Amino acid sequence: MSKPRARDLGLPFPGTPGPLNAITDVPGLAVGFCTLTDPEKKMRTGVTAILPRPGKQPKPVWAGQYSLNGNGEMTGTHWVNDAGYFVGPVMITNTHGVGAVHHGTTKWMIQNYSDYFTTEHAWAMPVVAETYDGVLNDINAMHVEPDHAIAALDAATTGPVAEGSTGGGNGMICYEFKGGTGTSSRKLPIGGQEYTVAALVQANHGIRPWLSVLGRPVGQLMPEGALHSREMGSIIVIIATDAPLSGLSLRQVAKRAAIGIGRGGTPGGNNSGDIFLALSTANDGPMPQQAEALLTKQELNNELLDNLYMAAVEAVEESVVNAMVAGVDVPTVKPEGKTCHAIDTARLRAIFAPEADQPKAKLARV
Numbered sequence: 291m292s293k294p295r296a297r298d299l300g301l302p303f304p305g306t307p308g309p310l311n312a313i314t315d316v317p318g319l320a321v322g323f324c325t326l327t328d329p330e331k332k333m334r335t336g337v338t339a340i341l342p343r344p345g346k347q348p349k350p351v352w353a354g355q356y357s358l359n360g361n362g363e364m365t366g367t368h369w370v371n372d373a374g375y376f377v378g379p380v381m382i383t384n385t386h387g388v389g390a391v392h393h394g395t396t397k398w399m400i401q402n403y404s405d406y407f408t409t410e411h412a413w414a415m416p417v418v419a420e421t422y423d424g425v426l427n428d429i430n431a432m433h434v435e436p437d438h439a440i441a442a443l444d445a446a447t448t449g450p451v452a453e454g455s456t457g458g459g460n461g462m463i464c465y466e467f468k469g470g471t472g473t474s475s476r477k478l479p480i481g482g483q484e485y486t487v488a489a490l491v492q493a494n495h496g497i498r499p500w501l502s503v504l505g506r507p508v509g510q511l512m513p514e515g516a517l518h519s520r521e522m523g524s525i526i527v528i529i530a531t532d533a534p535l536s537g538l539s540l541r542q543v544a545k546r547a548a549i550g551i552g553r554g555g556t557p558g559g560n561n562s563g564d565i566f567l568a569l570s571t572a573n574d575g576p577m578p579q580q581a582e583a584l585l586t587k588q589e590l591n592n593e594l595l596d597n598l599y600m601a602a603v604e605a606v607e608e609s610v611v612n613a614m615v616a617g618v619d620v621p622t623v624k625p626e627g628k629t630c631h632a633i634d635t636a637r638l639r640a641i642f643a644p645e646a647d648q649p650k651a652k653l654a655r656v
Contacts, residue, residue, distance in 0.1 A: 311474050
């Protein structure tokens with residue numbers, strides 16, 4: 291049975307979400323997971339797959355990338371920054387799983403786009419990102435294998451997105467509560483047309499005293515069970531939209547993820563890999579090698595993008611909270627004997643109850 295999401299708890303997030311309040315509200319985009327859990331092997335990890343353009347034909351996905359703090363990895367971004375696009379899926383896993391996932395995803399691309407790889411001098415450069423799950427998972431055992439990436443890709447669907455301990459988010463911790471996968475979306479009109487902006491996060495960042503939810507000092511109101519004395523995690527943010535944007539404009543959108551996670555309280559700690567990618571599924575077309583000499587694409591006027599930037603900020607902010615409220619208590623493996631607790635959703639709900647119903651709470655000394 292799925293747990294209530296943040297809005298179900300009465301948290302008054304701004305903006306108008308899509309029907310699923312998920313990244314799959316972007317038409318055609320699919321998400322899949324391979325979740326690996328075995329307590330006897332100290333295994334709690336996995337792989338998340340995002341397919342912006344499902345199908346058997348490779349097509350460019352217009353994109354922009356931004357790093358708030360670079361203590362992490364997201365492969366393929368040198369080409370994104372030079373060309374303004376990538377081809378294929380976006381994958382998220384743990385730090386020591388990047389190579390295996392890259393290998394499996396490359397194999398999947400060669401098989402899935404077989405005609406293209408057979409007839410062209412084609413190369414695969416998938417985007418693979420990571421966060422560190424070594425507190426809840428024996429990361430040095432390198433449980434993630436190439437076939438797990440293929441399984442996540444084969445499981446991709448355009449329906450609701452499972453949150454919390456799913457896929458690459460399985461072993462992640464957020465503000466010292468159980469974290470992981472979270473998602474949210476926003477719908478907004480621009481120039482008489484309705485567009486969707488959505489986010490998916492792998493939230494593994496922050497320490498308890500920093501945590502703020504919609505301006506409330508939740509981390510200070512719930513200080514119990516903290517695990518760390520300093521930041522030792524990361525967050526990957528993928529923002530997707532069906533709005534037609536250039537690679538340059540999408541880099542501007544990716545930058546807004548920093549504001550979205552900052553609303554939750556993190557300053558982007560030194561040990562945190564805070565790495566963001568924004569992509570657009572608009573301007574569907576052939577690979578540049580197979581296209582005409584003159585390319586014609588639509589692009590929204592940058593002067594009209596302020597509300598889209600705000601929608602991206604809101605979707606990222608809500609995604610992080612959705613990742614936490616989906617959490618369950620999990621024992622630690624390094625060190626052993628502790629528990630990473632899920633956020634107490636009843637207490638979180640009470641913090642946002644009408645003032646007359648508010649329990650009296652004191653801020654903890656930090």
